[in-house]
Amino acid sequence: MDNFFAARSQMALSLGFHIIFACIGMVMPFFMAVAHYIWLKTGNEVYRDITKAWSKGVAIFFATGAVSGTVLSFELGLLWPKFMEHAGPIFGMPFSLEGTAFFIEAIALGFFLYGWNRFNRWFHWFTGVVVGVSGLVSGILVVAANAWMNSPAGFDYVNGQYLNIDPIKAMFNEAWFSQALHMSIAAFASTGFAVAGIHALMILRKSHVTFHKRAFRISAVFATVAALLQPLSGDISAKDVAKRQPAKLAAMEAHFKTEEKAALILGGIPDEKEKKVNYAIEIPGALSFLAHGNFHAEVTGLDRIPEENHPPVAVTHYAFQVMVGLGTIMMLISVLYYITIWKKKSWLEKRWLLKLFVIATPMGFIAVEAGWTVTEVGRQPWIIYGVMRTVNAVTPMPGILYSFYIFTAVYISLSCIVAFLLYRQISMVGKLYDHSVEPINAI
Amino acid sequence: MLYVVIVYLWAAILLYLLLGGADFGAGIIEFFTSRNNRGRTRRTMYQAIGPVWEANHMWLIITIVILFVGFPKIYATLSVYLHIPLTAMLLGIIARGTAFVFRNYDAVKDDMQKVYNRIFIYSSVITPFFLGIIAASTVSRNVDVMAQDFLSAYIFSWLNWFSVTVGLFTVCICGFLAAGYIIGETDSVEDRQFFARKAKWMIVSAVLCGILVFLASFKENVPLAEWIFGKAPGIFAIAAASLSLPFLWYGLTHGKAIIVRLLGGFEICMILFAVTYRHFPNIVLLKGGGHLSLIEHQGQEKAIVSLAWALLIGSIFILPALGYLMYSFEKKKPREA
Numbered sequence: 132m133d134n135f136f137a138a139r140s141q142m143a144l145s146l147g148f149h150i151i152f153a154c155i156g157m158v159m160p161f162f163m164a165v166a167h168y169i170w171l172k173t174g175n176e177v178y179r180d181i182t183k184a185w186s187k188g189v190a191i192f193f194a195t196g197a198v199s200g201t202v203l204s205f206e207l208g209l210l211w212p213k214f215m216e217h218a219g220p221i222f223g224m225p226f227s228l229e230g231t232a233f234f235i236e237a238i239a240l241g242f243f244l245y246g247w248n249r250f251n252r253w254f255h256w257f258t259g260v261v262v263g264v265s266g267l268v269s270g271i272l273v274v275a276a277n278a279w280m281n282s283p284a285g286f287d288y289v290n291g292q293y294l295n296i297d298p299i300k301a302m303f304n305e306a307w308f309s310q311a312l313h314m315s316i317a318a319f320a321s322t323g324f325a326v327a328g329i330h331a332l333m334i335l336r337k338s339h340v341t342f343h344k345r346a347f348r349i350s351a352v353f354a355t356v357a358a359l360l361q362p363l364s365g366d367i368s369a370k371d372v373a374k375r376q377p378a379k380l381a382a383m384e385a386h387f388k389t390e391e392k393a394a395l396i397l398g399g400i401p402d403e404k405e406k407k408v409n410y411a412i413e414i415p416g417a418l419s420f421l422a423h424g425n426f427h428a429e430v431t432g433l434d435r436i437p438e439e440n441h442p443p444v445a446v447t448h449y450a451f452q453v454m455v456g457l458g459t460i461m462m463l464i465s466v467l468y469y470i471t472i473w474k475k476k477s478w479l480e481k482r483w484l485l486k487l488f489v490i491a492t493p494m495g496f497i498a499v500e501a502g503w504t505v506t507e508v509g510r511q512p513w514i515i516y517g518v519m520r521t522v523n524a525v526t527p528m529p530g531i532l533y534s535f536y537i538f539t540a541v542y543i544s545l546s547c548i549v550a551f552l553l554y555r556q557i558s559m560v561g562k563l564y565d566h567s568v569e570p571i572n573a574i
Numbered sequence: 575m576l577y578v579v580i581v582y583l584w585a586a587i588l589l590y591l592l593l594g595g596a597d598f599g600a601g602i603i604e605f606f607t608s609r610n611n612r613g614r615t616r617r618t619m620y621q622a623i624g625p626v627w628e629a630n631h632m633w634l635i636i637t638i639v640i641l642f643v644g645f646p647k648i649y650a651t652l653s654v655y656l657h658i659p660l661t662a663m664l665l666g667i668i669a670r671g672t673a674f675v676f677r678n679y680d681a682v683k684d685d686m687q688k689v690y691n692r693i694f695i696y697s698s699v700i701t702p703f704f705l706g707i708i709a710a711s712t713v714s715r716n717v718d719v720m721a722q723d724f725l726s727a728y729i730f731s732w733l734n735w736f737s738v739t740v741g742l743f744t745v746c747i748c749g750f751l752a753a754g755y756i757i758g759e760t761d762s763v764e765d766r767q768f769f770a771r772k773a774k775w776m777i778v779s780a781v782l783c784g785i786l787v788f789l790a791s792f793k794e795n796v797p798l799a800e801w802i803f804g805k806a807p808g809i810f811a812i813a814a815a816s817l818s819l820p821f822l823w824y825g826l827t828h829g830k831a832i833i834v835r836l837l838g839g840f841e842i843c844m845i846l847f848a849v850t851y852r853h854f855p856n857i858v859l860l861k862g863g864g865h866l867s868l869i870e871h872q873g874q875e876k877a878i879v880s881l882a883w884a885l886l887i888g889s890i891f892i893l894p895a896l897g898y899l900m901y902s903f904e905k906k907k908p909r910e911a
């Protein structure tokens with residue numbers, strides 16, 4: 132593995148790790164706020180227990196998200212100093228605002244986690260909402276920074292110089308809206324399905340069914356609404372990509388030849404040497420329609436793009452198929468769920484419905500990782516699209532490989548510990564929240 | 575607007591030293607506490623630091639963001655040449671940040687607690703040690719942008735006696751800050767005396783390490799004495815810091831939490847002022863006489879202006895909320911549900 136590849140791998144690993152915790156940190160506060168609200172309104176203690184149980188899990192995820200985020204803000208410079216030297220001042224606006232959002236989030240979290248029984252109940256509830264809102268805002272801001280890398284704006288690039296910087300224009304670049312929308316919905320879908328899946332499993336195991344049923348209900352509603360919206364927002368994203376990054380779209384679709392009435396390719400194995408896709412199902416005209424809203428439109432293929440600017444086709448294509456495939460499955464599960472709620476109440480008692488949710492537990496997060504792979508690998512070989520190449524941004528320090536190994540080991544151990552802690556939290560639900568045994572203490 | 579940004583940068587570093595430092599210090603105190611007393615130390619520390627824990631390390635992030643938005647050249651240079659100590663510090667931050675939360679939120683309290691404690695304690699010592707090394711390396715003229723070989727570019731940039739002694743000094747300061755801060759949080763006289771003793775120990779070690787720093791600075795040809803005593807404000811700051819020491823000692827002996835906190839903060843503020851004042855605006859001194867300056871190497875005007883506004887507007891939201899957070903957990907005892 133050379134230095135450059137090691138740096139890319141380390142960046143991908145750190146981001147891929149952070150995003151899971153970031154999604155949970157953004158979304159769980161909303162789930163808690165709902166449970167908390169129902170408790171305050173109805174006085175039903177199960178909801179207080181749900182809020183508390185969730186908030187302990189969230190504290191663990193938060194800490195891990197916060198440290199991995201701190202690592203990222205250094206890694207941008209440690210691994211890509213040439214990129215940051217030029218990009219920092221331009222795309223720094225969202226990061227400086229994000230600082231405020233994180234800060235508010237961290238403060239509100241302090242109030243929320245340590246504030247049980249200390250404050251007015253509604254003030255305490257409100258701090259929980261603030262945690263969620265500021266988390267969401269910070270997610271949107273950081274995605275706006277990433278969108279700038281896809282669709283650079285807010286400066287003039289003249290003879291290798293970055294002139295006339297306008298940080299506000301840079302922040303509201305062409306890609307920010309579609310990406311931020313898609314990402315926010317994805318966070319709800321992925322976290323929602325993960326949480327619903329775990330509670331569904333506990334219901335199937337018949338442990339503390341009242342508790343888990345109510346927790347399931349809250350998370351499932353968030354998850355399914357998001358999963359229904361996700362393909363719509365994905366369609367906006369795809370049209371956007373077709374406009375601003377034809378090379379990425381071509382790689383996503385493994386679309387080698389420019390043509391009108393382009394076919395949508397499902398599955399298949401792209402052969403980058405022969406420039407064709409084997410064993411694929413083709414739907415004529417569908418790609419033209421998805422990319423440009425017209426079955427006859429011309430879709431740029433990789434043949435129009437100079438070879439040295441091609442992104443890796445196979446990885447991008449597979450990742451895209453995985454994301455869309457899982458998105459479709461999650462959407463279908465959601466449709467079933469609403470049919471159940473509105474028409475077939477009796478299905479609610481059926482095990483197969485819960486089993487579906489259990490199977491879907493990891494789907495959202497796999498789709499998130501796949502989606503980011505599409506975005507990031509599809510942008511290659513550019514770090515700033517059309518302006519700076521990733522190779523030219525990497526640190527001159529040799530031996531990044533070792534740093535990659537160390538961080539891999541750290542992230543693997545952290546994941547194991549977090550999984551272990553979560554398992555313990557869930558298996559303790561019985562002891563901690565069983566009112567027939569003993570009263571609960573404050574956290 | 576540049577000066578607004580510089581003031582924020584300085585303040586963020588100071589606050590990280592004070593609040594983040596007290597936070598690291600919690601682990602350092604545990605490190606120097608006998609096994610029997612650790613449980614008590616831990617409980618008091620947790621109550622005091624828990625609520626502000628997430629907020630403390632935000633100062634570091636703000637520092638980094640100010641550097642890369644406002645002074646990208648400085649951020650990029652430091653990231654390249656101090657890659658190794660920065661990575662070491664990051665690993666420390668990961669380890670202690672997660673261990674601290676894991677041990678409090680593990681639903682089962684069993685032998686895993688020992689593992690978390692051990693990780694927390696060691697990483698609490700390692701992190702400020704490397705933080706000190708990084709800070710010292712920025713001014714020790716060992717960062718060599720012309721270096722051709724690996725050792726002089728990436729190792730000797732930070733590995734020398736001066737940096738190492740500053741690292742130790744930072745560890746002592748953090749320990750002192752934690753002990754001094756906790757005094758105000760204790761309920762019993764016995765606890766108070768316990769932490770006052772710790773704080774005194776830390777002061778003594780800090781003074782000793784300070785002397786080592788001076789010795790090392792002679793050996794490494796770092797004109798530390800000249801920086802501090804070369805100009806009146808530097809002398810004044812150090813004099814003020816030294817003169818306040820006896821009062822601090824008095825405060826510790828008599829358990830006067832307010833005096834200890836104020837003077838402790840004042841000491842750190844003066845030390846930071848003394849070491850940064852003299853070579854302002856050159857915050858990084860390079861091998862061979864070059865430097866990186868906050869004025870010459872500032873980013874483009876628009877970037878600085880929008881950064882300054884972002885910071886100013888951000889403070890309007892953050893400071894009152896943070897103040898209220900600290901106030902509430904200080905003054906309000908839990909109400910009955």
Ligand code: HDD
Nearest residue numbers: 310314317320362365366368369458495498499502503506
């Ligand atoms: C729960 C996760 C999830 C699901 C079910 C989907 N996506 Fe997605 N997708 C993401 C999670 C995601 C993501 C991880 O959040 C990305 C990466 C960057 C971004 O903004 O969102 C993304 C990126 C992304 C992009 C690239 C955007 C860019 O590079 O700017 C496109 C074109 C789509 N998606 C399209 C879709 C379509 C047509 C879907 C149909 C079902 C779909 N996504 C489902």
Ligand code: HEM
Nearest residue numbers: 139142143146147150273276277503504507508513514521
């Ligand atoms: C959190 C979700 C994200 C994930 C999972 C992710 C994933 C990845 C992956 C897989 C790569 C390696 C691509 C390759 O080299 O082939 C990469 C590179 C990179 N990403 Fe992202 N990314 C995410 C968000 C972001 C954001 C928000 C930013 C910046 C604001 C960013 C900045 C970078 C940079 C600077 C690189 C290195 C240069 C490059 O390879 O282009 N990423 N990321």
Ligand code: HEM
Nearest residue numbers: 152153156157192193196197200201203204233266270273
């Ligand atoms: C290059 C990319 C990124 C950088 C530099 C970065 C930086 C950070 C930092 C410094 C923190 C710690 C804040 C604290 O202490 O509370 C953090 C946490 C967080 N990040 Fe990231 N981040 C990146 C990618 C992302 C992405 C892609 C998202 C979401 C879409 C995201 C969302 C969050 C959220 C919500 C938190 C709050 C803490 C938590 O929920 O655990 N970040 N990030």
